[in-house]
């Protein structure tokens with residue numbers, strides 16, 4: 001899930017994509033910090049919006065498409081159901097749900113990402129909103145989903161509670177996020193790759209190689225599969241389970257709101 005000049009580039013295809021970059025008082029900087037200040041994160045994505053999907057496609061080597069199909073299967077959207085795609089960016093992640101005939105609301109707090117998305121997908125009801133303070137009433141959606149977004153939200157637990165609040169009783173949540181490879185030898189190689197090999201690769205293919213430092217750090221700092229499942233439970237979700245994709249490079253977590 002790439003980015004462009006001056007922004008974070010983040011991979012949907014683990015090894016080769018990423019997003020990052022933020023602003024400080026001195027102007028644009030190319031690397032987001034792990035405290036994920038909301039205005040910095042939003043600015044960072046505003047900055048990469050125009051080239052986001054193109055960079056993603058190039059850098060993810062097609063892996064993001066495979067993962068998105070798995071997300072669609074997990075969400076299992078049906079015609080006329082209401083689906084919230086949170087941190088939807090340009091709504092590339094929303095399209096698989098829209099194709100099922102569900103009513104999909106792409107929501108994001110980066111106006112730049114929303115504007116680029118709206119130009120491409122005029123029929124979708126793009127909505128500006130912060131994951132930690134959602135502009136929707138209680139019990140609105142049959143399903144709430146977020147792809148490669150939760151890791152960038154400053155207050156994860158508040159976002160998980162907000163997602164629970166706007167989901168109808170009996171509804172579900174699906175989270176698609178980078179995670180931790182489960183096979184220890186592979187995990188070691190992958191972590192080494194993220195921290196050592198990714199920056200040189202990024203220098204070769206990206207206009208913003210520093211963004212990969214944020215990508216690598218934010219993935220490394222992200223809770224592993226059981227820890228994220230526990231946080232979902234604490235936020236009120238029940239029957240929480242997860243499925244690893246690509247050996248755990250990505251994990252899909254699913255939970256339900258009690259009926």
Ligand SMILES: C[S@@+](CC[C@H](N)C(=O)[O-])C[C@H]1O[C@@H](n2cnc3c(N)ncnc32)[C@H](O)[C@@H]1O
Nearest residue numbers: 045087088089093108109110130131147149152
């Ligand atoms: C890596 S992009 C993912 C976009 C899309 N879901 C996809 O899979 O291509 C992360 C998105 O999260 C959004 N985001 C980060 N924090 C957010 C928040 N607190 N509220 C709403 N959107 C947020 C960013 O603006 C950005 O568009």
